[in-house]
Amino acid sequence: MSKTRFAVTRRQFLLGSAAVGGSYLVPGLRNAVWAAGSDAPEKSSVRVGFIPLTDCAPVVMAAVKGFDKKYGLTLQPAKEASWASVRDKLIAGELDAAHALYGMIYGLQLGVAGPQHDMANLMTLNNNGQAITLANQLKAQNVTDAASLQKRIASQAKGSFTFAHTFPTSTHAMWLYYWLANAGIDPFADVRTVVVPPPQMVMNMKMGNMSGFCVGEPWNQRAISDDIGFTVTTTQQIWPDHPEKILATRAQWVQENPHTARALTAAVLEAARWIDASEANRKETAAVLAGRAWINTKVETLEGRMLGQYENGLGQRWQDAHPMRFFNDGAVSFPWLSDGMWFLTQLTRWGLLPQAPDYAAVARQVNRIDLYKQAASAVGGIALPASDMRSSTLFDGKVWDGSNPAAYADSFPIKRSAVRSA
Incomplete structure (x- = not known):
């Protein structure tokens, strides 16, 4: 990764450097004009939704640690009950921005996750840190991995097993579908899938409403702690250092509040860097998040996996090589075009789009790399990559680099009916 860095101070960021009496277009910031000496945020208070x-740690810690104040903002985190609620409030303008699902934002951009709205991804909030949990009833039937699950499902009538994810175009739906299909299980023909809000996953499994679910932490660890389920795979085992949640808003909000969007990104970016800076900072973050205002759970339920210390409920313990990361010298935070394009390939694969998209064009429209770079320059000391694309190898051996998304989407043996070409 390139170590190209900017040297813009926070004072320059807040005050601007235009000559008195003039104004100019900021290079790379679409439709925005900086008035002389006045690039301060248009809004002093910003309401950011989270699940x-x-x-959600970077959003919460940006407010708790006061990084928002450094950039002229008061960040107001708003706890929401479901991703559908986040979506509805975001597009209605009740939320300025949100801790959001990558696939939900792309789904809104294309009009398949709700009414079509032009959206903006300001930065990636984290890599890794989700998992697929199976109910202990399956463990009692000697189902402990994908192969044994496939055999068990094949022995029953189609639709006998129910799996939950968090939103129709969510990251969790894509991880679940990808993992099932790799095992020879068609997620649309062989099993039943349902949408359940993350905080309700464990209770629904306890009630016997599902055989498995894919969700973010701490709910997979909570299933183990409550002795109702076990981790059959982590999402970083499916795709090491995969993109996960993003800081998202509407494109119109960015156009109307470009300085606020930049300041918000800078504050959350600095919080992400702070979290990853030390184990002590991660422990402090876990202690904060466990509080009633945020996740409302035991600290130990959060802390272990946040530190990369895993157990799977089957007697195995390990230090994960790809734990949940929030910064990683900027590699996490950068809104890679190829990351967004990957989710489009999966929406295409599963027949969730009316026609094949222009993969690169959609990613360039949604992922606001221009604004991210300006925020990174304000924070200072953040590495920027030489390319807007990155290459990754998933657990099935497939290499994803964004170079031929249409062929990639069509390369899987299990998929739904092909969408029409654009």
Whole structure:
């Protein structure tokens, strides 16, 4: 990764550097004009929605640690009950921005996750840190991995097993579908899938409403702690250092509040860097998130996996090589075009789009790399990559680099009916 860095101070960020009496277009910031000496945020208070999950940490800590104040903002985190609520309030303008699902934002951009709205991804909030949990009833039937699950499902009538994810176009739906299909299980023909809000996953499994679920932490660890389920795979085992939640808003909000959007991104970016800076900071973050206002759970339920210390409920313990990461010298935070394009390939694969998208064009429209770079320059000391694309190898051996998304989407043996070409 390139170590190209900017040297813009926070004072320059807040005050601007235009000549008195003039104004100019900021290079790379679409439709925005900086008035002389006045690039301060248009809004002093910003309401940011979040779901009670460990990966909301950068949003919460930006407010708790006062990083928002450094950039002229008061960040107001708003706890929401479901991703559908986040979506509805975001597009209605009740939320300025949100801790959001990558696939939900792309689904809104394309009009398949709700009414079509032009959206903006300001930065990635985390990599890794989700999991697929199976109910202990399956463990009692000697189902402990994908192969044994496939055999068990094949022995029953189609639709006998129910799996939950968090939203129709969510990251969790894509991880669940990808993992099931790799095991020879068609997620649309062989099993039943339902949408359940993250905080309700464990209770629904306890009630016997599902055989498995895919969700973010701490709810997978909570299933183990409550002795109702076990982790059959983590999402970082499916795709090491995969993109997960993003800081999202509407494109119109960015156009109307470009300085606020930049300041918000800078504050959350600095919080992400702070969290990843030390184990002590991660422990402090876990202690904060466990509080009633945020996730409302035991600290130990959060802390272990936040530190990469895993157990799977089957007697195995390990230090994960790809734990939940929030910064990683900027590699996490950068809104890679290829990350967004991957979710589009999966929406295409599963027949969730009316026609094949222009993958790169959609990603360039949604992922606001221009604004991210300006925020990174304000924070200072953040590495920027030489390319807007990155290459990854998933657990099935497939290499994803964004170079041929249409062929990639069509390369899987299990998929739904092909969408029409654009």
